[in-house]
Amino acid sequence: MIEMDLRSLVPVVLLLAFSSTTILAQTAAPGVVCESMNxxxxxxCLNNVSCLWCIxxxxxxxxxxxxxxPPHSLCPLNxxxxxxxxMNFQNLIITLAVLGAVVIIALLVCLFCCCKCENFGSSRFLAKMERQGKKSRTNQExxxxxxxxxxxxxxKKYGLSGSNPYSRFG
Known part of the structure; x- marks a missing residue:
């Protein structure tokens, strides 16, 4: 089930990876002030990483x-x-918040499932070993x-059912 959730996140992760590489690939032009590109x-404008464009x-x-x-007085987020x-800031914030929440929830679910399954599996294993031990003791008895x-x-067949004559030597 978790594997399917991770597969459905692959396109989103690829989109974010592509977007971040696009942003990181942009270089700040030395000496070029953003306001000169009004x-x-x-x-x-966005060829310079330090610039913000207001539509x-x-x-x-x-x-x-x-x-x-950026403050609303400078430019509204949308x-x-x-x-x-x-991609506007409002969508970017919502997308990153949702992805962050999904990642945190997925980690918590994995942590909870792994711990619970591990404890469940070990208790089941211990119970199985105990049953096998009881069974072997019963068979031995x-x-x-x-x-x-x-x-x-x-x-009885050979008339040796009386007391053992050698018992007093032992």
């Missing part, structure tokens, strides 16, 4: 690194683009009783 295209105002601004998310022109009965029958 009015150009989103692709041209409504068609402005290219330097990404505010002091704040994790209009802000960083790294990729086709039965064989011991049969051998004693056989020996007693042989002693």
């Amino acid at each position: 009015g150009t295209s989103c692709e041209r 409504t105002t068609r402005t290219c601004v330097t990404y505010p690194v002091r704040t994790i998310l 209009e802000a683009r960083w790294g990729l022109c086709w 039965e064989r011991r009783a049969e051998m004693k009965q056989r020996h007693d029958d042989i002693r």
Whole structure:
């Protein structure tokens, strides 16, 4: 079941890997200020990793690194683009939050299942070993009783059923 969940996540992981390589492949042009690319295209602005494109105002601004998310006064999240022109910040945040939650839940489920299955398997194994031990003890006692009965029958047959004359030497 978990294997199927992981298979369904493969396209999403590949998409994120491709997106991150695209973002990382972009190079910051030395000496080029993001604001100098106002009015150009989103692709041209986002060639510089430190730039943020706002669709409504068609402005290219330097990404505010002091704040994790760009403030609404700079550009609304659903209009802000960083790294990729086709993905806005709002979708990026939602996607990363959902993926993070899925990964955490999957890890917790795996941890819970593995621990529970391991404990269940070991207790089942111990119970099986105990049953086998009881069975072998029972079989051994039965064989011991049969051998004693056989020996007693042989002693009776040859008249040796009385006390053992050698018992006082032992």
